[in-house]
Amino acid sequence: MSEPFKNMSAPCVAGGCPDSASRRRFLSLGAGGLAAAAALSACSPRFDRVQTRAHIVIAGAGAAGLTVANQLARRLNGARITLIDSRARHLYQPGYTLVAAGLESPRYPVSRTGEYIPRGADWIQEGVAAFDPDSNAVVTTSGRRVDYDYLVAAVGIDLDYDAIEGMDVARIGQNGLGSVYHSPEAAQATWQAMSTFADTGGDALFMRPATEMKCAGAPLKYTFITDDVLRRRGNRGRSRLTYAAHNNALFSVPIVSEKVRMLYHDRGVDTVYNHVLRAIDPGARRAVFDTPDGSVELPYDFINVIPPMRAAAALRTSPLAWRTGPLAADGWAEVDRHTMRHARYANVFVVGDAAGVPKGKTAASVKWQAPVAADHIAADLAGQTSTSQFNGYTSCPLITRLGRAMLVEFDYQDNLTPSFPGVIAPLEELWISWVMKTIALKPTYVSMLRGEA
Helix, strand or coil, rough: CCHHHHCCCCCCCCCCCCCHHHHHHHEEEEEEEHHHHHCCCCCCCCCCCCCCCCCEECCCCCHHHHHHHHHHHEEEEEEHHHHHHHHCCCEEEHHHHHHCCCCCCCCCCCEEEEHCCCCCCEEECCCCCEEECCCEEEEEECCCCCCCCCCEEECEEEHHHHHHHHHHHHHHCCCEECCCCCCCCHHHHHHHHHHHHHHHCCCEEEECCCCCCCCCCCHHHHHHHHHHHHHHHHHHHEEEEEEEECCCCCCCHHHHHHHHHHHHHHHCCCCCCCEEEEEEEECCEEEEEEEEEEEEECCCCEEECCCEEECCCCCCCCCEEEEEEECCCCCCCEECCCEECCCCCCCCEECCEEECCCCCCCCCHHHHHHHHHHHHHHHHHHCCCCCCCCCCCCEEEEEECCEEEEEEEEEEEEEEEECCCCCCCCCCHHHHHHHHHHHHHHHHHHHHCCCCC
């Protein structure tokens, strides 16, 4: 077991261990619901396979690209499916927080992309350099031109560390500098920096960027984790934790934002609003934030830097990006928020983080976006019309302390949409939600990649 739990004989936390009734409810969940979170994944709907000779190109072989590829492989007979991605490693990004909490090794989120490529599909191991939707083609980094009948763009997000003056990703883990998002190795280095900080206490800074971002709950949960580790080390009273919100709220869903605000207040986490990180001096351990009243400089002993996030460069500079509106500045793809079909190119779908929709930059969203896109493509090829829609479903297993989490699920309208009503209350800190995050979600994720969800 990892260091945060070294003095614990069981996963007990402040507020008590799960009682026997809770355990029985969880066990029933594991047999009939958590198995549904992993076993239902293996119960794919049955479809009549569509006979076609169409060439479908999937740009990006991360979570979204692989999920769509495997779903289409199950639904189409005779189609040619080509994935374009240079990455040999597949990264389970929801696991980064667990690595940065000292609960998992940096090997935990890593597997091989080749494990999930559907049988019979082609894999071009290059990056995507450009999209040419007017000519139905994708250009790879070597200059190779790949024509398609249908395109699924799933190229994800660029982490724009260069937008933060003074930021050096090579120094993550040194002098109190952390950044969970960068990579499994950086998540491990962040844990080492945070653990060193927790041995003495001091000033810690947490924030999120003013751009759209993947898993917007991650900065919040790492603040909670750091608070809990400090308490376990006996140094919370020697520490000041400050969370810098980029606007007037802590979370985009008002009821969740208010819950987090109350928990932060209860645990003594200071919150400042309308603070956006502009610069950092890793040597002096000082951070500069832009605010409506001008620049504000804050000292730190530990900081978790979350960079601005933008659509991948090839998409951002292509005709697929939004041309106007709030999603245009960072190049997100202009898609119908319910069908994931491009607004101007009917044979193009965008799934995952790159999609320019108001919600949905989580792996849980991919689980629901991918079958919608696959269903519309299959219907098109069969000469039919699909009624499948994505309602904005987004899920955030929000860790609030080691051993407790809130399973927050919501849609485009900010309605809470719990998957296990009566068992998992969305705004309660529960052991069951913790187990969902730490044990159940990865097998479900792998089933999703294989097209079984």
